[in-house]
């Protein structure tokens with residue numbers, strides 16, 4: 425468990441948060457520019473002097489009530505930023521070794537091979553860091569942070585400086601960190617796509633305060649959190665959507681499809697290379713890819729039709745966002761974005777039974 429009760433005041437900005445976060449998995453810090461994500465991360469690291477208490481399990485890094493403040497370099501944490509500075513005069517091996525030397529005895533005992541394997545940098549070990557691509561540099565920076573045997577990994581927009589192709593190249597490595605590492609990761613990002621792919625837990629910040637915090641699937645399914653369901657300005661994509669933790673339960677090899685099952689239903693989706701029966705997958709279903717009917721559609725080209733019950737209706741001028749439950753008791757939730765006109769034409773209301781047609785599913 426990570427505890428962070430921190431406050432700090434600057435001209436025009438105040439941070440005031442009280443968080444208890446899970447001791448493993450990825451917690452994403454998400455929110456508009458200037459809401460205090462970086463400040464919070466730096467305050468947890470001790471790089472920013474906030475008032476309060478920070479503890480990682482039994483280890484207390486800061487407790488102002490008791491006059492305790494462990495300096496940043498004595499905290500067992502790794503810190504990866506947008507453009508992490510590597511030592512240009514050293515090769516990759518040298519960069520990893522330098523980080524370890526500074527980190528002390530625990531780091532010296534840690535075997536490096538799993539870290540090198542995890543980030544896929546074996547072939548880069550002898551390379552000068554000046555010859556690496558942006559994506560490779562970030563993988564080395566993450567490996568260097570892990571090589572110090574941290575108990576907490578802080579990542580501040582680690583993909584923000586990379587173009588789309590480099591992001592796509594590095595995301596699978598981050599997914600591996602999320603799956604395979606026991607250590608907790610706090611991950612600052614502007615990208616809801618990264619949140620949906622990587623996070624287990626979510627903290628929404630707004631003007632230095634926690635607007636909401638909780639398990640990812642729960643928060644993403646809410647209709648009342650503007651940071652997640654905002655329609656955006658002109659041309660901004662509508663990103664409202666849910667993530668569903670599912671399992672591959674059937675394969676249709678002839679058509680290259682797999683059926684993924686979860687509490688309250690299942691969906692057919694295009695299979696991905698190497699996908700096996702029983703494998704756990706995460707599906708991202710955008711609200712704009714879900715439409716609703718009152719009666720079960722016949723002879724439709726849409727394969728995925730799920731019976732659902734409307735739980736909430738949140739309408740603005742042009743559209744309505746509906747939260748649906750796929751089973752009466754604690755089933756998976758979906759969001760559907762439809763026009764307000766359709767919503768009123770069908771007189772859709774909480775408690776109504778409907779059929780959700782799912783037009784698109786992204787598997788991660």
Ligand SMILES: Nc1ncnc2c1ncn2[C@@H]1O[C@H](COP(=O)(O)OP(=O)(O)OP(=O)(O)O)[C@@H](O)[C@H]1O
Nearest residue numbers: 434436437455456457458459460461462463464614
């Ligand atoms: N060194 C500093 N001195 C003074 N004010 C600062 C400093 N760093 C940040 N701020 C201000 O503190 C507030 C929070 O900034 P912070 O960088 O934590 O936000 P953020 O959510 O990480 O933003 P972004 O997503 O744009 O990186 C902002 O109002 C910012 O202008």
